[in-house]
Amino acid sequence: PEPNAMPELPEVETVVAGLRREAVGRWIESVEILRDQHLHPSGAALAEGLTGRLLTDARRWGKIWMLDTDDGQTVVGHLRMSGQLRVHPLDEPRRDHVHLVATLSDGHELRWRDVRRFGWMHLVPTAEALDLPVFANLGPDALAMTEDEFVAALRGSRRGLKALLLGQDVIAGLGNIYVDEALFRSRLHPRLAGGRLGLARARRLYGEIRAVLDEAIAARGTSISQSYRGVDGRRGAYQKQLQIYGRGGQACLVCGRELLSAQVAGRTTVWCPGCQPRR
Template sequence: MPELPETQTIAALLNKNLKGRKIVTVQVSKDYRALPSTEIFIKAVTGKEIKSVRRVAKNILIELENGNHILFHLAMTGRLLLWNDKIGNERWVKVILHLDNGVKLTFSDMRVFGKAAVLSPKQTQELEARYGPEPLDKKTTHQQLVDRLKTKRTNIKNALLDQEIISGIGNIYATDALFLAKINPFTKTSEITLENANRLLDSIRSVLKESIKLGGSTLNDKMYVDPFGKEGKYQEHFKIYSKEKCPVCGSKVSFIKISGRGTYFCPSCQPLNKQ
């Protein structure tokens, strides 16, 4: 968390609210290190106008007037919030951008697995090149997905979380997409057929689009909220994630950890095809 729909929701709202604004001052908490260094970060960002905000995989990229980008990666517990007036009761604030209209953007991170960095145009290109195809890009095909899956010897659940294979998918949406596509999470990547990949890409697109419409997922920890503090609603529409009974056939849902990530699947709707 946050995955593609949450990051997309944040990027869209930041773009709408920050585009054309100038960053007047920057504060970085003394216990935090922005990259490449806090000093360089502050110098590179102060006084710059924001051209746009967009998402690449699970990164938020804020484009500045000189072509540099501010990158925020939220990892597990990162949060970006906009404040019209005073900064409210937000803990673990690491970076504050003060804008020319009095609005403030705070980046907070409880467990500090996230990242705040300034990137040159070249570094931004290199970042984008590291990621696999974007699932919502119309140019992404199931043939591409199958080809990339074949390069990794693992199961399909692990493969979907691999950002080099496909961008932006995390545990929740991988779990729900596999359920919709009726694919067992333990299926080997080498056994995913073109027909499977076609169904899987459709399912991935379907869950991601639905979640974006609903503003993403907010779990019980309330860690994810949009920049105005609003919770997402996809958690009320999970397909199989966190469920005990299969909503399609009523079977007991299996819960198992794959690479430490809780995975839900229905053994009768998603049988493992033994070959």
């Protein structure tokens, strides 16, 4: 597998569910900035804006997470490669690479840790959150998009399915793991143009995307690398159910042929030449 398997929709959904359980409903007593990088407008502004506020909700759109406060502010963030939001007891030692710590009113700390340091956060008024440029070309969230919307978005598209599903502008939340899984389960070649699917195959792809996301959320996501953990520190379990991701060169679980692996849309992609013909 790629060592840099990144959090996708099921992992971010698991983190957001953990934030609802372990951070929402608590007051932020103080905020400590240990490394002021990729914090907007600045670490100091986040600390000042969040101190004394009540966390009222945690939300998600695609792979972007959001935390709302009682005074109409929202922290909009992205885990990117290795970001972790974890809640720990106050007295639990802090690990390396913790960049921001929010002390909560229930005797815990919400800690932002990011070894690779590609993750980011913005503190903005809630009413302006969706004006951030990251939302400008973001398609409907994969769990909110209807089948009709999905079928319509594919119609006439010349983009290959892998690029189309990874792009975030058509459907938001999928990454390398779940695109490969959904295409394999749909028996579709990753380079097949979206516009060539027709109604039946587009519907099947939609259904398999939903199914793989639902299964992965139920398993609390996929933990392949060291980086992804839930808010409670638990690893995901979906890596045990992956059918094709990371299995290039191994035998197809359905037909036994050797699975192919190549760069498609800039990402290592695995598919079965028997089950996923390019037509």
